[in-house]
Amino acid sequence: MVDQNNPPLFNTYKSFFSHQPSDQHRMAETDECELPLIDLSCLKNSQAQMIQCKRDIVTASSVWGFFQVVNHGIPEELLEKMRSIMVNVFRRPFETKAKERLFDFSPHSYRWGTPSATSLKQLSWSEAYHIALSPSPQQEKQSTRQTIEEFATLMSNLAHQLSSVLSEGLGYEGTYLKDSCTCNTCYLRLNHYPPCPIIDEVFGLIPHTDSDFMTILVQDQVGGLQLMKDGRWIAVKPNPNALIINIGDLFQAWSNGVYKSVEHRVMSNPHLERFSVAYFLCPSYDTMIQSQTEPSMYRKFTFKEFRQQVQADVKLTGHKIGLPRFLA
Numbered sequence: 001m002v003d004q005n006n007p008p009l010f011n012t013y014k015s016f017f018s019h020q021p022s023d024q025h026r027m028a029e030t031d032e033c034e035l036p037l038i039d040l041s042c043l044k045n046s047q048a049q050m051i052q053c054k055r056d057i058v059t060a061s062s063v064w065g066f067f068q069v070v071n072h073g074i075p076e077e078l079l080e081k082m083r084s085i086m087v088n089v090f091r092r093p094f095e096t097k098a099k100e101r102l103f104d105f106s107p108h109s110y111r112w113g114t115p116s117a118t119s120l121k122q123l124s125w126s127e128a129y130h131i132a133l134s135p136s137p138q139q140e141k142q143s144t145r146q147t148i149e150e151f152a153t154l155m156s157n158l159a160h161q162l163s164s165v166l167s168e169g170l171g172y173e174g175t176y177l178k179d180s181c182t183c184n185t186c187y188l189r190l191n192h193y194p195p196c197p198i199i200d201e202v203f204g205l206i207p208h209t210d211s212d213f214m215t216i217l218v219q220d221q222v223g224g225l226q227l228m229k230d231g232r233w234i235a236v237k238p239n240p241n242a243l244i245i246n247i248g249d250l251f252q253a254w255s256n257g258v259y260k261s262v263e264h265r266v267m268s269n270p271h272l273e274r275f276s277v278a279y280f281l282c283p284s285y286d287t288m289i290q291s292q293t294e295p296s297m298y299r300k301f302t303f304k305e306f307r308q309q310v311q312a313d314v315k316l317t318g319h320k321i322g323l324p325r326f327l328a
């Protein structure tokens, strides 16, 4: 049984409900799609299959900004362990999550709702933990931390494998991103979307693009993820065997717009709670994001500058502006 007051979204944001008319953000009908599906085992097959697989990755990243991968090398058992960690951690009382440290889950890394929201359309009906992945001391690791690190390592390997294919697709050395994306800025985001009593008025996660190079998402079978394609929102059909990959803002800028950082959102659900976990591939803060082709759509900027600008905009306006801020 889910506690309606954990986290206290309804009570905290109730002033929005009484004073504002519904935004009617839930379209009557949204098409459902299956994302381009890439079988990563093909990268180990014949030369011809490997080349075709790489081409498919490049095409999906240019046309969709999103694709799904199977035979990705993350064992089913590990995915189940991650899910049970999330269930245990999010089912703890709200006061514990907001005030106490347990395993790797400090109150500092816990977020819920949207503190900067000034209206319903800026509110996310969800809670999350951001888990930094900087190396931690080897001794006496809790089994939770061990599982998280094992999972993060495999996600990181996969992210590097894919980003190297995408770098090559642009004509660069496959190692470019591996050198700048050390793991001290990469992070995991554990997402929990509790059932929502006002689904017509509030998103599970408000529309956004990701502020990284690439995101790998593990979602459950509840559904709710939607992405913008050709000016329309389309719902992503969950596939139990697949991970979802999406291009982030930094890859869009670095590729001079070849790879697309596509807006996405999560719809709330009236009955079912939903869990997902995302791995964000980020570079060190001083990495310069600069396209090598001319004319460049964006001025050059460091990742640190980008992060600070996003945070400042979110604080000031309630929403992220992102790449349009950096147009040349």
Ligand SMILES: C=C1C[C@]23C[C@@]1(O)CC[C@H]2[C@@]12CC[C@H](O)[C@@](C)(C(=O)O1)[C@H]2[C@@H]3C(=O)O
Binding pocket: 114, 116, 189, 206, 207, 208, 209, 210, 211, 212, 310, 311, 314, 318, 319, 320
């Ligand atoms: C209010 C917001 C925080 C956020 C940017 C946004 O406008 C909408 C979604 C949030 C999100 C979700 C994924 C990533 O964790 C994140 C860093 C991002 O790029 O979009 C966060 C943003 C944030 O926490 O600053």
Ligand SMILES: O=C(O)CCC(=O)C(=O)O
Binding pocket: 189, 191, 205, 210, 217, 219, 225, 264, 266, 275, 276, 277, 278
């Ligand atoms: O939960 C999802 O399906 C998407 C999560 C997401 O977009 C994010 O964490 O950035």
Ligand SMILES: [Fe+2]
Binding pocket: 208, 209, 210, 215, 264
């Ligand atoms: Fe996202």
